[in-house]
Amino acid sequence: MSLLKVEGLSTHFITRDIDNQRRVARALTDVNFALDTGRVLGIIGETGAGKSLTAQSICGLLKPPARIVGGRVTFDGQELTSMSPDALNRLRGSQIALVVQNPRSSLDPLARVGDQLVRIHQAHGRHSRAASRKRALDMLAAVGIPDPEGRARAWPHELSGGMAQRVLIAMALMNDPRLLIADEPTTGLDVTVQAQILDLLRNLVQRFGMAMMIITHDLGVVAHYCDEVAVMFAGTIVESGPVKRIFSAPGHPYTRALIGATPERRRVGQGGAQIGGEPPDLYNLPSGCPVRLRCAYATEVCASPPPERVMTPGHVVRCHHAGDLDARGSVA
Ligand SMILES: Nc1ncnc2c1ncn2[C@@H]1O[C@H](COP(=O)(O)OP(=O)(O)O)[C@@H](O)[C@H]1O
Numbered sequence: 001m002s003l004l005k006v007e008g009l010s011t012h013f014i015t016r017d018i019d020n021q022r023r024v025a026r027a028l029t030d031v032n033f034a035l036d037t038g039r040v041l042g043i044i045g046e047t048g049a050g051k052s053l054t055a056q057s058i059c060g061l062l063k064p065p066a067r068i069v070g071g072r073v074t075f076d077g078q079e080l081t082s083m084s085p086d087a088l089n090r091l092r093g094s095q096i097a098l099v100v101q102n103p104r105s106s107l108d109p110l111a112r113v114g115d116q117l118v119r120i121h122q123a124h125g126r127h128s129r130a131a132s133r134k135r136a137l138d139m140l141a142a143v144g145i146p147d148p149e150g151r152a153r154a155w156p157h158e159l160s161g162g163m164a165q166r167v168l169i170a171m172a173l174m175n176d177p178r179l180l181i182a183d184e185p186t187t188g189l190d191v192t193v194q195a196q197i198l199d200l201l202r203n204l205v206q207r208f209g210m211a212m213m214i215i216t217h218d219l220g221v222v223a224h225y226c227d228e229v230a231v232m233f234a235g236t237i238v239e240s241g242p243v244k245r246i247f248s249a250p251g252h253p254y255t256r257a258l259i260g261a262t263p264e265r266r267r268v269g270q271g272g273a274q275i276g277g278e279p280p281d282l283y284n285l286p287s288g289c290p291v292r293l294r295c296a297y298a299t300e301v302c303a304s305p306p307p308e309r310v311m312t313p314g315h316v317v318r319c320h321h322a323g324d325l326d327a328r329g330s331v332a
């Protein structure tokens with residue numbers, strides 16, 4: 001049984017305009033994937049594809065008007081989507097930990113680093129303060145922070161960006177999570193620090209026996225640090241499976257274009273090698289395949305929802321034409 005299972009997850013933003021007309025942005029549509037302990041899954045897609053929203057939907061951190069309208073999320077056999085907010089809160093911060101981009105905004109500027117780590121430990125279990133302090137120092141050491149004792153006394157503003165990100169990871173580890181979700185954990189850090197943090201995360205998965213989901217728009221991150229990948233476009237996972245397999249034999253025209261446009265560590269849709277064309281309007285998604293307006297292979301059949309086609313075990317492609325792509329180019 002997978003540690004995390006996401007089935008048919010759909011999340012919408014439901015609002016009313018000034019004429020009281022209902023407006024629906026279909027931000028996630030029928031998202032499916034599973035993640036096992038010891039594995040690292042990369043979620044990749046251009047800005048606005050729905051990556052962060054997927055994480056927030058899993059963790060129960062959606063803010064109105066966003067709402068899960070279908071599907072379910074199962075963690076270790078428990079269904080999160082029907083869990084009470086209190087129960088979900090307990091799970092989050094202990095068994096499921098989220099590391100977000102921009103560590104500074106996630107740290108309390110008015111509390112010393114060590115006290116923040118202790119606080120999160122105490123909030124999720126009965127521990128003596130001494131035990132929590134020891135755990136805090138151990139976790140600061142585990143994330144490679146030199147002089148943990150000194151750092152524990154530091155204020156957040158005294159930390160560099162890379163140090164702050166490490167502190168945030170230490171915080172996520174305090175309660176021994178089984179699933180770590182890292183949402184663009186290294187965006188904005190310089191390349192050397194990025195590599196150190198990602199090496200660290202990868203390493204922690206092995207050491208602590210966790211599962212990890214890395215959200216990124218950087219294909220290089222997927223290639224170097226992930227076992228599996230899910231490619232998102234307009235709120236849909238268009239392709240997922242083992243990284244090696246997908247890089248060597250991408251089955252979806254969009255994935256092909258991504259990889260073709262990205263021989264090295266280029267980025268998707270953030271000033272790097274962007275695939276041309278506008279992302280579709282979530283208030284007015286085309287019927288069927290969301291990629292079809294930009295796709296060289298699109299035919300009439302693409303106006304109906306593409307089925308999930310299993311190419312090889314674990315390698316799933318959501319495309320009517322999967323398996324018979326030729327050299328016709330791919331996605332404009
Ligand atoms: N309040 C809102 N109403 C409608 N759409 C929204 C709202 N907030 C975010 N979105 C849309 O949800 C989509 C998914 O966003 P997000 O998950 O943050 O993307 P990613 O993390 O992949 O860059 C985006 O296209 C964004 O425009």
Ligand SMILES: [Mg+2]
Pocket residue numbers: 051052053
């Ligand atoms: Mg995001």
